[in-house]
Amino acid sequence: MKLNAAEIADMDSRRRAAFVNSLSGFKSANLVGTASSEGQTNLAIMSSTVHLGSHPPLLALVVRPGGDERHTLKNILDTGVYSLNHVNAEIVEQAHQTAARYPAQASEFDATGLTPLWQSGFAAPMVLEASVKLGMQLREHIELKINGTHLVIGEVVLAEVPSLAFRSDGSLDLEAAGSVALSGLDTYHQSAGSKRMAYAKPNMPPRQL
Amino acid sequence: MKLNAAEIADMDSRRRAAFVNSLSGFKSANLVGTASSEGQTNLAIMSSTVHLGSHPPLLALVVRPGGDERHTLKNILDTGVYSLNHVNAEIVEQAHQTAARYPAQASEFDATGLTPLWQSGFAAPMVLEASVKLGMQLREHIELKINGTHLVIGEVVLAEVPSLAFRSDGSLDLEAAGSVALSGLDTYHQSAGSKRMAYAKPNMPPRQL
Known part of the structure; x- marks a missing residue:
């Protein structure tokens, strides 16, 4: 099935959102934890985390x-910190529910039953139930002129990862960590079956590790 | 296991790259197809595609x-177009091999055996073997001051998707499409077991579709 730009533009807006959100491929599923300057917590699921550099x-x-992401953005800009917490299979329901449009004064932690975890000296809550938890410090904020979305660039200043998922070469086994992937707007995937490939070299055929 | 900023900075650079590349969660696996103004094709695997808007x-x-991504970037800026092609389980080896540092005058299509597919009026090759193929038109290019990486923003002007993966609500079933996810630098994952959640509402408990 082939669609061109005009056919995509002509889709009903809900169908188009579902379609275009599926096109990038599998996405990360992270709960973004923030607090307002008054200490009101907020938790929002987002699938748009991308690696910039190590x-x-x-x-x-x-x-x-x-929508709800407005509260998250305001909190990040006000406090300069946020947390990223991998969604795992056990908390998919609660994680998805954070996308509901709760009023600003409601905490998605209370609404969903997820537990805020505070780290000393860090002004954003993590999610206790997540197995991979990151403390992020805001480094740069860019409003993209093309469609008004915001690129929030943060540095990882704290990382809590399950020891059993931490491989000796530094990588994480995300299947062992129980992390899930997202596709489209609403589908959560567990990995079953993975293949690790050796570092690619021009004069060597591809080979599995 | 907990690491702070100093402990991450102190890691050996290869371990740190493996670690930090694992932190965002699951990533998309796309082959980026380009051609130079002289028609020399290039193909590079990238895991950094992110949805900006529909x-x-x-x-x-x-x-x-x-590295090799330099050729891809130059081709995109020179021609204004590129293709994104989902990696599927059948082409993981070839897709990963495109990361090897071939010289600029070598085509990763030839080196890996993947087949360039040209669309009329579109100056970048797609990958015949990919089940989801997107034609992208460059819309904005931003060099991120913080670490010199480039944000390439493109509009989907062509989309070829398998009919069997296209759901009536517009979303794609990426498991049916055979797309794989990437974690870290080298691990390719197949989905087995997915859960679709209904649109979240504040006054309704989370429920599966």
């Missing part, structure tokens, strides 16, 4: 200006 | 200034 360790997050 | 349909790609 030295310094930088991740970018695309945040939409509307 | 109207217009925009995806961003983080491209590193060094």
Whole structure:
């Protein structure tokens, strides 16, 4: 099935959102934990975390200006910190529920039953139930002119990962960590079956590790 | 296991790259197809595609200034177009091999045996073997001051998707499409077991579709 730009533009807006959100491929599923300057907590599921670099360790997050993500963005800009917490299979329901449009004064932690975990000296809550938890310090904020979305660039200043998922070469076994992937707007995937490939070299055929 | 900023900075650079590349969670696995103004094709695996918006349909790609990605970036800036092709389980080996540092005058299509597919009027090759193939038009290019990576923002102007994966609500079943996810630098994952959640509402408990 082939669609061109005009056919995509002509789709009903809900169908188009479902379609275009599926096109990038599998996405990360992270709960973004923040607090307002008054200490009101907020938790929002986002699928737009992307790796920018490892030295310094930088991740970018695309945040939409509307809806619940507005509270998250305001909190990040006000406090300069946020947490990223991998969604795992046990908390998919609660994680998805954070996308509901709760009023600003409601905490998605209370609404969903997820537990805020505070680290000393860090002004954003993590999610106790997540197996991979990251403390992020805001480093740069760019509003993208093309569609008004915001690119939030943060440095990983704290990382809590399950020891059993931490491989000797530094990588994490995300299947062992129980992390799930997202596709489209609403589908959560567990990995079953993975293949690790050796470092690719021009004069060597591809080979599994 | 907990690491702070200093402990991450102190890791050996290869371990740190493996670690930090694992932190964002699961990533998309896309082959980026380009051609130089002289028609020399290039194919590079990238895991940094992120959804920016659906109207217009925009995806961003983080491209590193060094290594093979340099050729891809130059081709995108020279021609204004590129293709994104989902890696599926059948082509993991070839897809991973495109990361090897071939010289600029070598095509990763020839080196890996993947087949370039040209669309009329579109100056970048797609990958015949990929089940989801996107034609992208460059819309904005931002060099991120913080670490010199480039954000390439493109509009989806062509989309070829398998009919069997196209659901009536517009979303794609990426498991049916055979797409794989990436974690870290080298691990390819197949999905087995997915859960679709209904649109979240504040006054309704989370429920599966």
